[in-house]
Structure formats: structure tokens, C-alpha cells
Amino acid sequence: MAEYAKLSFQKGGLNKELAAFFRGLLENGAVDGVLVPMAQNHKWVRLTLVTSASHTAGVDPFAPVAAVSGAKIASSLTSRPSGRTIAMVLRPCEIRAVVELAKLKQVNLDDVLLIGMDCLGRYENTDFVKFQEQGGTSEAFLENALAGKTSGPDFDIVGACKICEFPTAANADLSLCAIGGGNGAVFIEALTEKGGQTLEKSGMKPSEAPAGRNEAVKKLAAARLEARDKKFAEFRAEVNSFEALADKLAGCVNCYNCRVACPVCYCKECVFITDTFRHTGEQFMMWAEQSGMLKMPTDTMFYHLTRLTHMSLFCVGCGQCTSACPNGLDLMPLFRTCAEKTQARFDYQAGRSLEEEQPMAGFATDELIEVTGQVK
Amino acid sequence: MAEEKPTGTVLVVGAGISGIKAAIELAESGYKVILTDESPQMGGILAKLDYQFPTDHCGMCRMLPLVGREYASQYCMRKSLFHENIEILPFTGIDSVQGNGGNYRVDLRKRARFIDPAICNELGKCIDVCPVEVEDEFNHGLTRRKAVYQAVPHNNPRMLLIDKQACTRCGECLKVCPTGAINLDAQDEVETREVHAVILASGVQLYNTRDFEDARSYAVSPDVVTSLAFERVLSSSGTYQGGAIRRPSDARPAKKIAWIQCMGSRNRRQHRDYCSSICCMFALKEAVLAKQKGGPEVEATIFYMDMRTFGKGFQQYRDKAVEEHGVKLIRCRVQGVMLKPDGSLMMRYHDPETNEFFEKDFDLVVLSTGQIPFEAHRRWADLLKAPLDERGLLATEQPGMVRVAGKPGLFLCGSLTGLTDISEAIISGIAAAGEAAKFLTALGVDTVKKEDIPEPASKARELPLVAVALCRCGEKTGAAGLDYELFRAELTRYPSVGAVQVIDSICKADGEAALLDSLAKTACNRLLIGACQPFIYRRKLKDVARKAGFNSAMVEIFDLFGVARRGMAEPSAADWTLRAAGEIKADIHSLKYKPALQVNTLPINQTALVIGGGIGGMTAALSLADRGVPVHLVEKEGHLGGYLGTRVEHTIDGLAPVALAADLRQKVLAHKHITVHLNCEVEKSLGTLGRFESQLRFKNNGENKYLHHGAMIIATGGREGATTEYGYGTSEKVLTQAELKRGLTDGNVDVSEVENVVMIQCAGSRQKEGRRYCSRICCLGAIGNALEIKEKNPDARVFILYRDVMTYGFYEQYYTKARAAGIIFVNYSPDAKPRVEMAEGRPVVKFTDPVLKEEMELPADLLVLSTGVDPGESNQGLADALNLSLTEDGFLAEADSKWRPIEFQKVGIYLAGTAHSPMPLKNVLLQAEAAAQKAYTYLSGRELPTAAVTSMVKDALCARCRRCVNICPYGARSYNEADKCIDIDAAACQACGLCAVECQNNAAEVRGWGDKQLMAAIDAKLMDRPLASAG
Amino acid sequence: MDLQEVSVKDLWQDVYSAGNLHYCFNCSTCISGCPASHGDPPLLVRNLARKLILGLEEELLDDDTPWACVSCSRCEEMCPMNVMPFEMILFIRQWQCRNDETRVPTAIVEIYKRGYTQAVGVNTELRESLGLPRLNTITNNPEQLELFRAMLMKTRIVSENDYMFGG
Structure with a gap:
């Protein structure tokens, strides 16, 4: 089995080489379609489902943007499967969300070839526009980011990416490796047998492993982990009471954008838009009477607490919630600090493995004995 | 006009597990039950146990009915039981039983409690002032109680009483009682009741360290406790806070704990030559719990003679206790416990593994005290004028079964049928109820008729307006000082409350009329009633509400008395009235958003399918057919009878399977309600309770037949175990126990000349590879065969090589008999199995004598292997066809090994006999009867209301x-x-x-617990405590 | 040991007549608290019963341990099967003597040496801890011991076997 293939490129030619690889996949019938970030007519880069080998020219998988979590797209494409094989090029956090959704039966991985990629971060959508306007290219971004520089004049990668300890893809069949490949080269790594076979089929020549990769990945992850723990400590110091949390969330307007953007929040109809939260005037009056006043809309904090209860076990830390907030609430640190505790309690890590059962998705009689009071 | 038939009424004596189960079963079948118990509270021994094998949790509530469960209160059963067809009379003895089958007159003696529970408000002020302290028998004297007390601390309602022996009549309690509930001159009341049938479930006595001579050698200190007392030490509600394990003498943590088995049982000298049957598992469970609760430094050591892990899952539990929890088992019966000057308990024992003596100190010694059956049996025999059998037990029509000989309409269950564990108590309870129900059916008595009140429309779509009716029960809540006018005013303030009525004693006829009258005038569409003990009056009050035009779903009942009692802590009546009003806000708000609910009915196809035409299957089929239920009986062979019924003439305990099967077969074939399907198996079964469709496939022609039925019973039996060990198959002198049995019966095995017969038990059983479990019947089978050989040829030497002789219960007597007959028992350990070599055409058996530790060898004329019981070949297919699961051993997995032993998770399918696990015929018959009764409960009606919720x-x-x-x-x-x-x-x-x-x-x-409703109730509860920044 | 060579069924009946010895189920009660089981070799009552049941005649004949029994009778009191172990020991002693006229059990040698069958005094420390006085035993009194030995010498069983008693 081929483990690596090398894509060497001239300056400015990375996407062309990548396009050739995807074209190969389609031409050789390795897959029926490829879901890959692709430059659109004007300034955007969006996930695009490509089925024709002649339409691969605009691929731009390393573009530092993720307007919509690819996991949500994966769910749309496969929850009622087409019966065709699709390669999906997704960021590590998106793949981890896909893993969670697969366990929740919201993604069907039967006919999917998952292609991961090294992720050095993404910009907010609006910042990405600025980045492009200033002549930024994915190739340049990679080169700078690998040298430790991700920021532009008045923007930087999103907070979630700065503290993401998972810069490389796990649970994928193939991975596009930019870290540790040296100048002018990107490697394609086969992580599974299926990935290896696909790589052979794509017509790529096997190569040696990128020499400096392990070391470089380790170093990057360690730096991110340090940043993460620092962020957690800051956040916990800042939000250390119910009141502080209420302050933090006071700007919420119940638009539910964060819920829509969250890749693992998969409910068909959220309880918050059901009758349960359509209160009567009498009810509002009674609440108001209790403390003499009532902030409207109500249930904003309750909404976030509910989402934390439902989703923190599966939170992959992608930061889409923060990106989606029209009022600039930075929800990501809240979710990640909370998720760290809830996931640790069950020795669970969202996206780590397809085999691990999700906590609380089974009936265990001897679980959480300190809560249930059962004798162990 | 048709003649009114009397309502079938059954007296169940004894409210332990089996009595309660029998009572619930009969009540569910629509009969009236009077359930009495000698003790002041129901529950029997189980009230004391927090944890039960094998889950180490309590599961008593799993006995409650599953379908139509709104007829009984769904409530912790260790606290209380309520079923509308069951009249519970605790603290009631039986003075006499007159009359006969179908017409018993029973004198019930209701013992004086000296406190009238109808008036007592349970606050317990009398307890506070009572100056008398005595040992508390609930905690086995480990704690003390007053002369005024509550027999079981967690019972609800509290039901206080006064201990007449301890009471000094000082009168302090009379002074403080706010309700005048105490009468120190109260007398026992004797009441004569007429019943159609009687079930005795009184249980048996337990060995008590104070009453028996041997105990003196062991019970040398308060730190030597009985196993039941240890249960109280472990209990969270027991003697020490949080159930920490401490020694009673000085409350220091107990780290080294020993159990001594067979206290008072397996003892010829004391005329108790039986095994108490439950103690081995009890001790293992306690040892595991002690390890779990006390932490890794706790040492748990069990001194035993034979570790009798014969039941389903028992061996695995034992293995786990030893291998995972580190419980130490030592095969040695110690002579006594020595109290050392420092208070520690020393025991000297011989460790057979090292062949050395040890003297070891323990902090706590638990005596596994057994059951003592004879006295209870003698007492009943005297009272009923019924005969005892040769063992000194009440004679039953078949040994160990439930019908008392010569006394139609009189049945036994629970420990009176043998010394039983929880699951067997449950099974015998159901079986006794089944027999009683059959008896009542034959008598032609009626079931309870329900007043047919039509269900009014729900008005759920109208704007909610709640009527509140408060019961002013003069003696209880009145005396507690609730200000009803203030209460009414406070509740009326709520926007959704349309009316508040205060009514005297809603539970009485006048109160009911007053309630109907007041409700007729309101425009309200929902009703909240405040009354005492809502779990008792719930159904009755809902009937009243229906009469007043309220749909049942729109009515809630809350415990006004409980609210009132909590209010007593408040400084003034006004304060706590307001608090009480606050308490019920949540109920009002929840009721406001309650949706319309309707009780669905399941149409019931009143036909049963019984799979398996062995003795168990035929028994179950006949039991149902005799009650008029059409039965399809499916057998995969070409004839009825099963394994036992075609091969085994006699069992050691006096049953005759072949004759029994022949008799059953004749009845089955002649029965107009039974259709027999031979040579076929159930290929697939779909549907749920009341409407199953099963596909039969015929082996000979491959044809299919489809049956429709409402319930089914699986009685598919098992197989003779197979082995390749010990030279089996290499010589005709090596045979299985079953082959020997057949040979002895048909004369093909001649033992008149044999010199040496060696039997090896557990061939391929109780080991990691092969059968992990004990097959339960092989020790008895071997003993039976050995005795038969000895009978035919007294000069033959018979050696039985065993691991643990599993002659539990009264089967112990056969073990004793076998030894007395000169059969030599040789214990071997699984690490050093006997070896067999062939020499001169004879198997030579080599083993280490466990006592002399010497290598022995013996050429055997016959080598007989006890190869156990394998699960039926069809189990997997059946499990797939019915969507059931198997245990890892390949038997069908029941819903709950203790509390629902013959049921599955899926309602409407029941289990009997060896399909469940290997068991003696007696148990097969009991299970078959019980399974039939379970099925009958549902098949007796054309439709079944499911729960609304x-x-x-x-x-x-x-x-x-x-x-x-x-x-x-x-x-x-x-x-x-x-x-x-x-x-x-x-x-x-x-x-x-x-x-x-x-x-x-x-x-x-x-249904009925929607988010909106719950949110509203939570909101209401939080009203008094607004959050810092709600919103 | 080849059990074929031994006669299982009769031995115990020759020796023991206090009931059915077969009731014994080797529970170890008789040995677990037996004071003579401390000895060297230990008296193992249970093993004696086993030898009887298995018919190990020769082994039993050579077995001196029955003579170490101190007659405390605890085994008899506690035996759940009522097989009368103490009686059994007496029966074995009688049987041994019946079958071997020259038999002079080592126990008598012990008695000759110590004045007791057992080493009395093993509980000295325990007695002290309980505040009990030191036992004034014959072992501690050489003069009395000599007198006792002289008395023993006059018995037939000792005088006829005086070589065993140091001449």
C-alpha cells in the first residue's frame, strides 16, 4: 500500500497540482464526486460538489476559510445517501464533527472517502475577503503560517483555530499534508487501506514520507495546546459566576444563528422554537412580578445553557458559533471550557473515534455513581 | 334477572415477596385479595435489604404490574403497596381457618397498634417524648428504638405503633398527641372473613443466634452478627450513617470481615439436615458489597463447606467475586470464634489449599444464618388440620408444589414450598396465584366489576381554568392548624384558578356529594384535589371527578396532608398556610398545561402459543386451556413429552416424569381448547402483546403455517450436555449420567457384578471453556443413580468426585442418604481434575484425596460423567425469531433475574423450564404454572387498557x-x-x-409530561427564589 | 495409592460402633479448633475418619496421632453430622491395641518424658496477659516427675518395653 505521494509545485502552482490530483480521482473512477473548497466567480471560496473531471480547475482546499461547516454539508449529502461514492475534502474539525454525526446517524459514511488536510487556521468570512483583496493566496498563507505568521494588517485567524490542538486530520482515508513537507511540496498521506487504494488509483506515484513532518506537527500542536490552556484559564477567571456568565451572554437576541452554524447541533426542530417557549402574557407578567422587571427576549441564557447541556459532549471546537453571532458574542471559549470538563468526565473526546459510544447514549446502571447515589 | 355471582376473594397470608407477588397477580386478574402479615408492616425480609444479587441494587418495584399499571400505585415497594383490589392488613394473625375449598371462614386477629393510623398525623411527637428504649428488631438490635415506633423506618405512610411489652404506660405520649390517636387500652380485634381460597405465604423462621445452642460458640461478641443484621450494617438507611461498615461494639471501621456459612443448617445433630439454599449467594453478595463499600483494604473471607452456586448466573457471580473483587473462599467449617482480650475475633481454620492451620483475627464476623422451616409447617398443619409429610413439611399434592394435599383451595408459596431465593419466591407466588385463579374459575365466582363511568370530553383546548378542591379532614389536617380561609384566598389570587372549594372528608359519601354539587356549578375545566394519601384514593377521586364531568387527564390529586405536615415547621398557621399554598403552585401550573390523554386499549387475541411440548409446555398449555384459553402447542419432534417425559422414569424427589408426561399428553390431546402442532418450529414471530403473528415451519414438508395469538410461552427445554473429557467415547465403560440412568431403567447397564463405580461431576461444567454455569441437576442425578446402584448391588463401591455438592434445600437429605449408604464423596478442585487412563480395557481414575492429600488410583468398572445440561439447539433461532436475547451461556435472557424471572422485556412472552436455565422438574412445573398465569392475566380479557401515560x-x-x-x-x-x-x-x-x-x-x-408543563411547574417552584438575573 | 488393594467397605465397621461414620462430609469442624492439631505430628481427626472410610487399614494401624487427643471433646460437641469424632478416636485406640499387642504408642513415651501427652505450657504468655497464675505442672517439678516415672515403670506396658523409655 502506498503511504505517501508527493505533489511538487512551482511557485503559484499548488492548486494546479491539487486540481490534477482530483481530476485523476474522477477520471480514473476512484470516486463519483468530490466535495472540495473551490474558488467561485468572484471573491468567495466555497465547498463545491464536483462530478466532472473537467471542472476541477478552481480547487482551493487550503483556502483559510470555512463559511459553513463541511460536516453539515456532509450530513445533507449522505443522510439520505445517493448510492454514489463521494470524496470529501474537509478540515480536521469538520471531520471530527462528521465522526460525531455519523454516530448520531446523521451522516452515512458507507460511500464516503474522507480526505483531510492540515489546517493552519481559518479567517472569518469577512476577513477572508480582505485577505483576498490584499492579494492573499492559499499558497502564501501556508508559507507564512508555517513560518508562524497568520495575521494580516487588521485581521488574524479566528480564536478557535489559535487554540486548536488538532492541526492534522485523523479518522480520514487520505490527508493533504502541508506541514513538514518543505518548500514547493505538499504530500498526500494514506491513513487507511481504502485511502491507499484510492491513492494508487489516482495515478499518483508513491513517495517517501515527508521527513520533518512529525516533528513540525508535534511542535505546532504543543504551541496550540499551550495557547488553549491559557485561554481556558483566562476564561474561567473571567466567567467565574452565574452573574458573570449572564453578563457574557447579555447581548444575545435569540437569533439562534449559533445553533444553525454548529455542526453537531443536528435537531430537526429546536425546542426553542416550539410551543414550549411560546409563553402566555400571564406567564411573562408572573416572571416580571418576581423580580420587578424582565429582560426581553427571555430565555436567552437558558438557551445557551441548554445548548451546552445538549452539545458540549460533542463539541469539536470549530468556533462556528462565534463566527455566526451577529452581536459579536464569543461563544467558542464557553463551549470549549465546558466541553473540556464534560468530555473528560466520560473519558470521551468528540471526534476521536467512530467506535467509542457516545456518553449517555446507552443505559449504564453503574455510571455517575456520585450523582445517582448507587453503590459502586 | 341473572343471579349475582360472588366476587372471588382470596386470603394471602404473609406479605413477603411471594405473598405480595401472589396478591398482585390475583388482583390483576380481577379478584379481591386480603393480604395479611403478622408483622406491623409488609415487605418481609426484603424490607431490610438495600441490595440484591446479582445487580447489587434493589429492584423490588419491578414486581409491579407493567400493563394497566395505573390500577396500582407505582411506588417504591419497600415503602408500601397499593392496589385497588388488595386489602392490606398488617399486624394481623390467623386465629382459625374453618370450612373447606371454595368456602373458608377465617378468623383474623388484628393486633392492637394502640395508635389509630386513620387519625395519627405521623409527626411522631410521641416518639420524642417516649422514655422507653429497647433494641430495634428492624436493625437486629444494632440500634435502639422507643416503645412508640415505626416498624420499618422507610415505610410510607409511617404507621406508628406502640410496643405493648416495652410500654410502661407512663402516658407521656397521650399528652403530646395533637390528634388523640393514641389509646393505650386498645384491644386486638378478631374479625371473621369469608374467602374462596387461601394462599399461605408466611415464610419460615430464620435461625436466630439467641435461640440456638451452637451459636454460643460463634456469637461471642456484638461484632458477630447474622447475615441479615449485616445487611442493616451495610444499608444506607441502616445502623451507621451512609452504610459505612463498622463493628457494632465500638463503631470502628471493620476491615477484616469473615462469613461463616451453614449456621444452623446442614446439621444432623440439630435435626436440620437441609441446606438453607440462599445463604451462599447472600454471603457472596455481602462480601462483594463489603469490598465495594469499604474499599480495597477490606478483606472479605467466606468459610464454607460447599459453595452452592447452582442458579442462573450464580457461578459467574462467584467467579467475579473471587477474581475481580478478591473475595477469599476457604473450604473449612470453623469450630467457633474466640474473643480476644483486645476485642478482636480470632478464628482458627484449616486451609485445604495449603494444608496448613491459620489463626486469624477479624473485626467483624457474619454468620450466614439459615432458614428454619419445620415450625412454620407444624403450626399451619395444626391450624388447618392438614397432614405433614415424612419430612415434617405440609403435604402437597406433588412434592414441592403449591397445592396442599386434601385441601382444595389452599395453596402454598414462597419459602413454604422449599427454601427459596427471590426469583423462586416470585415464581411460586405467581404459580400459587395461578392455581388459585384456576380454582376460582372452576368455582364459577366472578371478578371485580368496575363501575362504568363514561370518560367526559377533555376540554383541553379551552383556556385553562383550574378548580381546586381541598379536603378538610377534621382530625388530621384540621388539628395541624391549616387556615383554610387564608389558603382559599391565597389560591384564588392565581389568574388560572377559577374556584377553590373546601369540603369535609371527600373520601366519605357526604364529601363526595358535596364535591359533585360544587363542581356542577363551576365553569372550570381542570380540577386539582388536595387530599390525604392520594396514592390510596387516587382512583376513587378520579371516578368522582369523572362523574362531575372532568376528564381523568384534566384531574390531579396532591397530598394535602404531606403539604400540611411540612408546614408544621413554620412558626405560625398563617406562615405555613401561605407556604402550603406556595407548594401547590407547581401542581396548578402543571395541570394548566396538561394535555388531553386517552387510555388506549389493546385488542387482545385471547389465544396462547406454547412453544415446546415437554412436561413444562404441556403443563402451561393445560393450565391455560382449563381456563378456557385456546392454546396452540408447538413441538419440534413428532411426539409430545420432551426430554424428561420420554426418558426418565423417576426423579430422586419422588416425581415420575414419564408417567406424568403420559398423563399430560392424554389430557392435552383430548382437550378441546388445545391444538397440537408437531414436527415444526417457530420461524418468525411479529407483533406485540395481544396481537402476535407467528410463522410455523414444518420440518417434514417445509410448509408454513401462520398462527395468531395474544401471548406466548417458551418452554423449549434443553439438551443433555456433551463432553470429550475423561476418555468419553473411547470405552463402553465410560458413560454419561443420563446414559447410566437409561441403562439402569431399561436394564442395559448391569451393575450386579460391578466392584468400583466412579462418577465425575462437572464434566465440562463450571469452567471457562465449555459450560460456565452449574447445571443444577447433576449432583442430584448422580446421587440418585449411585443410590440405585447401591440398592441393586450393595457391595459395589461408588465414588463421586465432585467440586461442590449442589444439593441445596431439602435435596441435602439425599446427599446425607447417599453418604449413609456408603457412597464415598471425593472433592476435587478445577486446578487438579481427576485423570483417567485406560488399562486392560478399564478406565483407571487417578485423583488426589482432598483430606489425606494422597494420590489415589482406582480401576473403575463404570466411569460415569455428569455432563450437565446444554442450552436447547433451537434457542438461538428462537431468540432471533422473537427478537429476544440469550445469555452468554445460550439460555434465554429473562427481563430481570430476580424480580421478573419468567418474563421478557417484551410484554406478552413468558418463559418456563430449561429454556430459562437448567433446573429440576419441580421448578419446571412451578415456572410453567407461573408462565401460564402471567399469560392468563392478559388473555382473560378481550381488550386491555394500556396506561394513559x-x-x-x-x-x-x-x-x-x-x-x-x-x-x-x-x-x-x-x-x-x-x-x-x-x-x-x-x-x-x-x-x-x-x-x-x-x-x-x-x-x-x-404523554402528559410535556416540556411546557414541566417548565411551568419548575417556574412555579422557583417563584419564591428568583434568580439573580433571570432571562 | 491403589484403592483397589484396600478393602473399603468393612474397616470402619470393625473399628467404630457409635453409628454411621459415613455421615462425615469432611467439613473440617473437628480439626479447625482441635488443641491436639497443634501437635507434631498434628492430630487430624477428619483424616482418621477418612482413613477408616477408605479402609486404609495399614496406615491407620501405624498412626500414632489418636493418642495425642486431649479428650476435650470439642469435636464431638460441634460435629454437625453427629459422627462422634471423640468416640471414634477412642475406638481407634482400642482397635490399634487389639490388633497389635506390642503396640506401645509414642504417646506413652511422651507421657514418660513430660508427665503429659502434650507440651503443657504453650499458653504461658496468653495466661500472663489474662492475669492468670503460672501453672504448677509436673513438668516444672523434677522430683514429682521422677516419682511419676517410677510409677509408670511399674505398669506392664512400660516395663515390657523399657528399651523405649531409655532403659
């Missing part, structure tokens, strides 16, 4: 993630592959709400 799926919201399917502990949810949706078995669903909690999509919901 069950879970549901809002299909449009469902994301099909199936988390609810995984989490449902009752197996009520399944994913329908064909329709791609979640199906709910309304009969199996117990509305526990786990699915609703688990569903992130709000698609799963328990």
Missing part, C-alpha cells in the same frame, strides 16, 4: 438517531427498518422518561 414520538421532529432505542431499559422502543421510524410498544413502555431526556430533538415525549 406512555412515551410517544413526534415523527416530524425525529432525526432517527435511535438514541432512545438504545437507552430504553424496557425494550419498548425499536427502529422500524421498513417504515424508517421509531416504533413504541405501548404495553412495554413504563413511561420512565429516559427517552424524553435522551432525545435532543424533543421528538420523544412522555
